[in-house]
Amino acid sequence: MREVSSQESVSAGVVDLLGVLAYGELSAFDRMAEDARTAPTLAGRAALASMAAAEIGHYTMLERHLAERGVDVEEAMAPFIGHIDDFHMSTAPKSWLESLVKAYVGDGLAADLYREVATWLDEPTKELVLAVLSDTGHSAFAEREVAQAIAADSTVRDRLALWGRRLLGEALTQAQYVVAERDGLAELIVTGTGDLSGIAGLLRRLQQKHHKRMQSLGLG
Amino acid sequence: MREVSSQESVSAGVVDLLGVLAYGELSAFDRMAEDARTAPTLAGRAALASMAAAEIGHYTMLERHLAERGVDVEEAMAPFIGHIDDFHMSTAPKSWLESLVKAYVGDGLAADLYREVATWLDEPTKELVLAVLSDTGHSAFAEREVAQAIAADSTVRDRLALWGRRLLGEALTQAQYVVAERDGLAELIVTGTGDLSGIAGLLRRLQQKHHKRMQSLGLG
Numbered sequence: 001m002r003e004v005s006s007q008e009s010v011s012a013g014v015v016d017l018l019g020v021l022a023y024g025e026l027s028a029f030d031r032m033a034e035d036a037r038t039a040p041t042l043a044g045r046a047a048l049a050s051m052a053a054a055e056i057g058h059y060t061m062l063e064r065h066l067a068e069r070g071v072d073v074e075e076a077m078a079p080f081i082g083h084i085d086d087f088h089m090s091t092a093p094k095s096w097l098e099s100l101v102k103a104y105v106g107d108g109l110a111a112d113l114y115r116e117v118a119t120w121l122d123e124p125t126k127e128l129v130l131a132v133l134s135d136t137g138h139s140a141f142a143e144r145e146v147a148q149a150i151a152a153d154s155t156v157r158d159r160l161a162l163w164g165r166r167l168l169g170e171a172l173t174q175a176q177y178v179v180a181e182r183d184g185l186a187e188l189i190v191t192g193t194g195d196l197s198g199i200a201g202l203l204r205r206l207q208q209k210h211h212k213r214m215q216s217l218g219l220g
Numbered sequence: 221m222r223e224v225s226s227q228e229s230v231s232a233g234v235v236d237l238l239g240v241l242a243y244g245e246l247s248a249f250d251r252m253a254e255d256a257r258t259a260p261t262l263a264g265r266a267a268l269a270s271m272a273a274a275e276i277g278h279y280t281m282l283e284r285h286l287a288e289r290g291v292d293v294e295e296a297m298a299p300f301i302g303h304i305d306d307f308h309m310s311t312a313p314k315s316w317l318e319s320l321v322k323a324y325v326g327d328g329l330a331a332d333l334y335r336e337v338a339t340w341l342d343e344p345t346k347e348l349v350l351a352v353l354s355d356t357g358h359s360a361f362a363e364r365e366v367a368q369a370i371a372a373d374s375t376v377r378d379r380l381a382l383w384g385r386r387l388l389g390e391a392l393t394q395a396q397y398v399v400a401e402r403d404g405l406a407e408l409i410v411t412g413t414g415d416l417s418g419i420a421g422l423l424r425r426l427q428q429k430h431h432k433r434m435q436s437l438g439l440g
Contacts, residue, residue, distance in 0.1 A: 026262070029269050033253030042246070042294045046279060049249050053273035059266060074262045 010069045013188030014125055017117060018062050019076030020084075020178060020185070021132075025059040026077070027084050028052070028106060035099035044096065047141035051103055058132045065128045079182060083174040090170050097149050101160050101217070104142040105167050108213045111136040112206055120192025143217060150218050161219040168210050172203065230289045233408030234345055237337060238282050239296030240304075240398060240405070241352075245279040246297070247304050248272070248326060255319035264316070267361035271323055278352045285348045299402060303394040310390050317369050321380050321437070324362040325387050328433045331356040332426055340412025363437060370438050381439040388430050392423065 032052035039045035063073040093099040114133040118126050150157035179186050179199070193202050214220045252272035259265035283293040313319040334353040338346050370377035399406050399419070413422050434440045 026266055026269065029253070029273070030257060030265075033249070033269075033272065034257075037250060037254075042297060045250075046246055046276075046283070046293075049246065049253075049276050050280060052253065053249070053276035056266075056269050056273035060270060063266070073266075077262060 010066075010071060010125075011188070012184030013191075014121065015066070015071055015076050016079070016182050016185040017188060018066055018071075018125075019073070019078075020080040021114075022059055022062040022066070022073055023077035023080045023084050024110065025055045025062065027088060028110075029055040029059070031088050032099075032103055035093055035096075035103070038096050038099060040096055044100075044141070044145065048099065048103060051107065051138045051142075054135060054138045057135060061128060061132055065125070080178060083178050087170055087174045091167055097146060097156065097160060098163055100142040100146050101163055101219075102167055104139045104146065104217065105164055105210065105213065106171075107136055107139045107142075109168075109171060109206065109210060112209045116202055116205070117192065120188060146217055146219075157219065160217075161214065164210075164214045164217075164219050168207065172207075175203075230286075230291060230345075231408070232404030233411075234341065235286070235291055235296050236299070236402050236405040237408060238286055238291075238345075239293070239298075240300040241334075242279055242282040242286070242293055243297035243300045243304050244330065245275045245282065247308060248330075249275040249279070251308050252319075252323055255313055255316075255323070258316050258319060260316055264320075264361070264365065268319065268323060271327065271358045271362075274355060274358045277355060281348060281352055285345070300398060303398050307390055307394045311387055317366060317376065317380060318383055320362040320366050321383055321439070322387055324359045324366065324437065325384055325430065325433065326391075327356055327359045327362075329388075329391060329426065329430060332429045336422055336425070337412065340408065366437050366439075377439065380437075381434065384430075384434045384437075384439050388427065392427075395423075 029052045032048050032055065036045045036048035036052065039048060066073050066076055091102060093102050111133055114129050114136075118129040118133065121129060146160065150160060179189065189199055189202070190196060193199055211220060249272045252268050252275065256265050256268035256272065259268060286293050286296055311322060313322050331353055334349050334356075338349040338353070341349060366380065370380060399409065409419055409422070410416060413419055431440060
């Protein structure tokens with residue numbers, strides 16, 4: 001990535017976007033690291049810990065990008081802490097399988113979101129977002145474990161399917177609050193997606209990809 | 221690192237050594253990730269989370285090295301879980317500063333230990349240990365924070381100095397149990413350090429380096 005001066009300006013919308021992504025990564029680390037301790041096996045514990053570690057790698061990239069532009073990551077994250085913490089509180093996993101589905105679904109949703117927003121951004125920010133995106137995909141373990149568990153027990157399957165729906169619902173609820181509160185972010189999305197119906201289209205695409213992901217987990 | 225066949229033999233002592241290091245890294249991740257949630261600032265939370273993430277990077281390197289030699293990391297770690305968990309239980313930090321000192325001291329002790337053991341090992345294992353070692357040193361934040369806190373309050377200084385001594389004592393206690401129980405590991409150390417007095421010399425060097433580290437923290 002090229003050198004930039006700290007004077008390089010960055011719009012309020014981009015600061016918001018990188019701030020919400022950064023706190024998303026930091027809090028995902030937190031929750032996955034906590035959930036890792038409930039793993040029934042050391043392999044599971046290490047796998048979820050590795051997913052958590054990847055989130056911190058992403059966080060660090062976002063932090064550095066903001067710092068190079070004279071923006072403090074803590075300030076950028078501050079407006080989003082409440083909603084993201086609310087999301088995690090309302091979706092605290094009650095079992096190891098719920099933890100895995102949450103990690104898998106969260107990782108997938110994040111990747112889809114990064115892929116969408118990349119197209120709206122200036123070149124260096126786009127490079128950043130694509131670099132973060134290329135490091136996702138640590139969730140093969142989660143996929144494998146969940147597939148095995150539901151193959152063995154169809155009531156587990158039904159419960160996890162409901163859980164997946166709840167995760168998406170809670171994520172979209174909090175996302176809507178965030179966009180409603182942050183003008184810069186809303187403007188970035190409207191400009192990026194074309195218009196107000198563009199936002200609806202974005203949400204629809206994220207939902208469709210979520211449903212596909214649930215299907216490939218055997219939970220569709 | 222060169223390709224190796226899964227038939228490449230690895231001594232019981234080396235399996236033990238890599239196993240104890242691997243579980244040390246995995247459990248350090250756990251504890252640091254948990255302690256990160258008690259951080260008074262987002263910067264502190266991110267800093268300790270980054271230290272935790274580095275441990276998982278080390279764990280992954282050790283796991284891969286063992287797997288290439290047909291050794292399952294879970295089996296290699298199993299004999300050491302009890303003692304390492306005991307260490308963490310007996311040294312659960314009661315404050316953010318205790319967490320930071322523990323992270324700093326633990327990181328430093330681990331680096332010293334890796335540096336010592338590297339000289340005993342066959343070439344590919346030595347390369348592995350040096351690669352892990354070169355990735356330590358994420359603890360500058362801890363050093364800075366602790367230095368600030370004790371500059372401001374000398375009772376904090378005294379309490380943390382005691383805490384540092386306790387950490388070393390508990391670590392050496394558990395280390396001695398481990399060596400006493402594992403013949404292969406004991407043999408590796410005796411061969412590596414020269415003789416039984418070599419073990420004593422190793423422990424002395426680790427203690428001396430610990431004291432130096434405490435001094436540079438202002439806790440000596």
